Amino acid sequence: MKFASFFSITVGAGMIVQWTMSYLGQQIPELKTEPIRIWFHIAAEMITAFCLLISGVGILRSVPWSLNLFLISMGMLFYTAIVSPGYFAQQGKWGWLAMFGTITILGVISILLIL
Numbered sequence: 001m002k003f004a005s006f007f008s009i010t011v012g013a014g015m016i017v018q019w020t021m022s023y024l025g026q027q028i029p030e031l032k033t034e035p036i037r038i039w040f041h042i043a044a045e046m047i048t049a050f051c052l053l054i055s056g057v058g059i060l061r062s063v064p065w066s067l068n069l070f071l072i073s074m075g076m077l078f079y080t081a082i083v084s085p086g087y088f089a090q091q092g093k094w095g096w097l098a099m100f101g102t103i104t105i106l107g108v109i110s111i112l113l114i115l
Contacts, residue, residue: 007056008110082104
């Protein structure tokens with residue numbers, strides 16, 4: 001269970017850091033071209049990140065509801081890991097696809113260890 005909780009916490013924190021750095025570095029051109037869509041996307045990713053963080057900490061503390069939240073947040077993460085690579089593939093940024101693939105594989109492993 002520790003692997004799953006650390007994975008959940010790491011990915012959740014990483015999502016928050018990545019979006020924060022992208023925002024502060026003015027690396028989100030969609031804020032000008034399609035601001036409503038990107039703000040909804042960012043909101044969904046932040047909700048996913050916080051669910052991952054909360055469930056990861058909950059698992060470490062053996063909170064009963066944390067396993068259910070973990071499974072829900074993993075579903076949210078898988079959606080992101082399947083949808084988001086298309087944006088980077090369009091730009092030819094293949095390293096991002098490898099990262100999303102790795103997250104998906106480690107996520108499946110985390111679920112199997114929890115179950």
